[in-house]
Amino acid sequence: MLRGGVAVSLLALGACASVDQTLLDAQLPDPPAAWTASEALGDAPTGDWLAAFGDDALYALIDEAVRHNNTLLAAAANLEAARANSRIARANLLPTLNASANASRNAIVTDPAAAAQSGTGADLGGLRAKELEEMFGVDRDGDGRLDGLDLDGDGFAEAPLPNRRVYINNYSLGAQIQWELDLWGRLADETRAAYRDARASLADFRGAQLSIAGAVAQSWFALIEARQQRELAERDVTARESNLRVTERRFERGVASSLDVRLARSALGSSQANLAFRQRTEKEAARRLEVLLGRYPAAELEAAESLPQLPRLDGAGAPGEILARRPDLLAAEARMEAAGLRARAARKQLLPRLTLSSQISTSGPELADVIDPERLAGNIAAGLFQPLFQGGRVRANAKRARALAEAALLDYAETALRAYEEAENAIAAEAYLAAREEALKLAYEEAAAAEALTERRYASGAATIFNLLDAQTRRISAESAYIQATRQRVANRVVLYLAIGGDFVTEAKLAAAPPGAPGGK
Incomplete structure (x- = not known):
C-alpha cells in the first residue's frame, strides 16, 4: 500500500515542471527579434x-x-x-554529532552516631553504620553511640565526634550522532x-x-x-x-x-x-x-x-x-x-x-x-x-x-x-x-x-x-x-x-x- 502511494506522489511531483512551464508560456509572450521602438539599433553597449x-x-x-x-x-x-x-x-x-561532558561533586552531611545506632539499616552516602564506626570513631561508654575520633588507634576517642561530610564525585562523557x-x-x-x-x-x-x-x-x-x-x-x-x-x-x-x-x-x-x-x-x-x-x-x-554632450547610441x-x-x-x-x-x-x-x-x-x-x-x-x-x-x-x-x-x-x-x-x-x-x-x-x-x-x-x-x-x-x-x-x-x-x-x-x-x-x- 505504501509503495503505491509513493508512486502516485512521485508522479505528481514530476508533473509540476510541465504545469509551471505552461503557465509561464501563457503569461510571458515571446520577445521580438528587435525592439519595436527602433529596429536600427545594433548590439547592446x-x-x-x-x-x-x-x-x-x-x-x-x-x-x-x-x-x-x-x-x-x-x-x-x-x-x-x-x-x-x-x-x-x-x-x-549531513549527520549531526553532539558531545557532552559533565563533572559533579556532591557533599552529604552525615551523623555517624545516628548511623551507628541504626545498624545496617542506615545508608549514608553509600556507607553502612558499621563502616562509619570503623572509619570515624569508637563507642567508649558502651551506650551504642559513637563518642569521638580514634586518631591513634588506641581505642580512645580524642575529640567529640562531629557530623561528618561525605563527598561523592561523578564524571560522565557522552556522544550522539543523528542522520536523516x-x-x-x-x-x-x-x-x-x-x-x-x-x-x-x-x-x-x-x-x-x-x-x-x-x-x-x-x-x-x-x-x-x-x-x-x-x-x-x-x-x-x-x-x-x-x-x-x-x-x-x-x-x-x-x-x-x-x-x-x-x-x-x-x-x-x-x-x-x-x-x-x-x-x-x-x-x-x-x-x-x-x-x-x-x-x-x-x-x-x-x-x-555644463551637461555632457551625448554620443550617438550605437x-x-x-x-x-x-x-x-x-x-x-x-x-x-x-x-x-x-x-x-x-x-x-x-x-x-x-x-x-x-x-x-x-x-x-x-x-x-x-x-x-x-x-x-x-x-x-x-x-x-x-x-x-x-x-x-x-x-x-x-x-x-x-x-x-x-x-x-x-x-x-x-x-x-x-x-x-x-x-x-x-x-x-x-x-x-x-x-x-x-x-x-x-x-x-x-x-x-x-x-x-x-x-x-x-x-x-x-x-x-x-x-x-x-x-x-x-x-x-x-x-x-x-x-x-x-x-x-x-x-x-x-x-x-x-x-x-x-x-x-x-x-x-x-x-x-x-x-x-x-x-x-x-x-x-
Missing part, C-alpha cells in the same frame, strides 16, 4: 556605460557612493545572510532552494550597485541643470535691473511713462522670485546627491558647469537578451526556481523519513573511569517516520507552497514585461528627446536674437517696453526649456542603460564586490 558621459567627476561620485551608500551596504549584508542560510540548509544533508537519510531528495530540494535564494541576493546586490550608480548619475545631472537654471535666473535678474535703470532714466527725461517704470519693476520682481526658487532647487539637489554619497546633507557639493541589443543581463530579472528567476523547489519539497513531506541515530556514554566516580572501556555503553537505532494524520496540515502546506511557487512565477513574468516596457520607452524616448532638444535649441537661439534686436530698437525708441519685456521673457523661457530638455535626454540615456541591463566599472565597485560575484576579489 558592453563594458562601462559611464564612459559615454565623459565625466571624471561622475566616476568619483559613484566610487564614493559604492563605498559609503547605506542601501548598498545593506544589500551586501543581506547577501552574506543568504549565503549563510544556504550553508545552514546544506548542513541538513534523504531518500526522496526533500532535503536536497530545500538546499537547492536556499542556494537559489543566495543567487537572488547576489543579483539584488548587483542590482543595488547598478541602481545606486544610476541614481547618482541622475542626481548629478539634476544638480548641473539646477546650477544652469540658477545662473540663468541670475542673468535674468541682471537684465531686468538694467531695464529698470534705462526705463527710469527715460522716465526722468520724459520719454517713458510711469506705466513703463511699473512694468519694469514688476518684471524685476518676478525674476527675483524665480531666482530664489532656482537657488532653493539647487541646494535641494545638492543635498539629495550628498545623501546618496553617504555624506551629511550640507549642500556643499558644487556642480559642473545599439541596445535584442529584447530577449535583457533576461540574462538585468539583475532584477535574474533575482526574480532565482526566486521563482527556489519557490518551485520548496513546493516540490513540501509535497515530499507526505513520504516517509528514515533517520539513523547512535549514542555512546560512560560515567564513574573517578576521572579515569570515563575512559574505561568496561564502563562504555552505547546503542544504534534506525527510525521510520510516516505522517498518517495531522489534520490536513501537510497537504495544506504543500498546496500553499505550490501557490507561492505560482505567484513567484507570475512575479517573474510581470517583472520581465515591465523590463520590456522600460526598455521600449527609453529607446523610443531617445529619438523623441533628441528631436525636442534640437527644436528647443532653435527656439532659444531665435529668441536670443529677437531679444538683442528688440533691445536695440527699444534704446532707439522704435520699440515699447512691452516689446522688450516680451522678448526677454521669451528668451528666458526658451533657454530654460532648452536646458531642461538637454538634462532630460541625458537622464533618459541613463534610464536606457539601466533598462537594457548595462554595466559600469569603477575601482570602488570592484572592491565592494563580494567573493563569488562577477568582478569580485
Whole structure:
C-alpha cells in the first residue's frame, strides 16, 4: 500500500515542471527579434556605460557612493545572510554529532552516631553504620553511640565526634550522532532552494550597485541643470535691473511713462522670485546627491558647469537578451526556481523519513573511569517516520507552497514585461528627446536674437517696453526649456542603460564586490 502511494506522489511531483512551464508560456509572450521602438539599433553597449558621459567627476561620485551608500551596504549584508542560510540548509544533508561532558561533586552531611545506632539499616552516602564506626570513631561508654575520633588507634576517642561530610564525585562523557537519510531528495530540494535564494541576493546586490550608480548619475545631472537654471535666473535678474535703470532714466527725461517704470519693476520682481526658487532647487539637489554619497546633507557639493554632450547610441541589443543581463530579472528567476523547489519539497513531506541515530556514554566516580572501556555503553537505532494524520496540515502546506511557487512565477513574468516596457520607452524616448532638444535649441537661439534686436530698437525708441519685456521673457523661457530638455535626454540615456541591463566599472565597485560575484576579489 505504501509503495503505491509513493508512486502516485512521485508522479505528481514530476508533473509540476510541465504545469509551471505552461503557465509561464501563457503569461510571458515571446520577445521580438528587435525592439519595436527602433529596429536600427545594433548590439547592446558592453563594458562601462559611464564612459559615454565623459565625466571624471561622475566616476568619483559613484566610487564614493559604492563605498559609503547605506542601501548598498545593506544589500551586501543581506547577501552574506543568504549565503549563510544556504550553508545552514546544506548542513541538513549531513549527520549531526553532539558531545557532552559533565563533572559533579556532591557533599552529604552525615551523623555517624545516628548511623551507628541504626545498624545496617542506615545508608549514608553509600556507607553502612558499621563502616562509619570503623572509619570515624569508637563507642567508649558502651551506650551504642559513637563518642569521638580514634586518631591513634588506641581505642580512645580524642575529640567529640562531629557530623561528618561525605563527598561523592561523578564524571560522565557522552556522544550522539543523528542522520536523516534523504531518500526522496526533500532535503536536497530545500538546499537547492536556499542556494537559489543566495543567487537572488547576489543579483539584488548587483542590482543595488547598478541602481545606486544610476541614481547618482541622475542626481548629478539634476544638480548641473539646477546650477544652469540658477545662473540663468541670475542673468535674468541682471537684465531686468538694467531695464529698470534705462526705463527710469527715460522716465526722468520724459520719454517713458510711469506705466513703463511699473512694468519694469514688476518684471524685476518676478525674476527675483524665480531666482530664489532656482537657488532653493539647487541646494535641494545638492543635498539629495550628498545623501546618496553617504555624506551629511550640507549642500556643499558644487556642480559642473555644463551637461555632457551625448554620443550617438550605437545599439541596445535584442529584447530577449535583457533576461540574462538585468539583475532584477535574474533575482526574480532565482526566486521563482527556489519557490518551485520548496513546493516540490513540501509535497515530499507526505513520504516517509528514515533517520539513523547512535549514542555512546560512560560515567564513574573517578576521572579515569570515563575512559574505561568496561564502563562504555552505547546503542544504534534506525527510525521510520510516516505522517498518517495531522489534520490536513501537510497537504495544506504543500498546496500553499505550490501557490507561492505560482505567484513567484507570475512575479517573474510581470517583472520581465515591465523590463520590456522600460526598455521600449527609453529607446523610443531617445529619438523623441533628441528631436525636442534640437527644436528647443532653435527656439532659444531665435529668441536670443529677437531679444538683442528688440533691445536695440527699444534704446532707439522704435520699440515699447512691452516689446522688450516680451522678448526677454521669451528668451528666458526658451533657454530654460532648452536646458531642461538637454538634462532630460541625458537622464533618459541613463534610464536606457539601466533598462537594457548595462554595466559600469569603477575601482570602488570592484572592491565592494563580494567573493563569488562577477568582478569580485
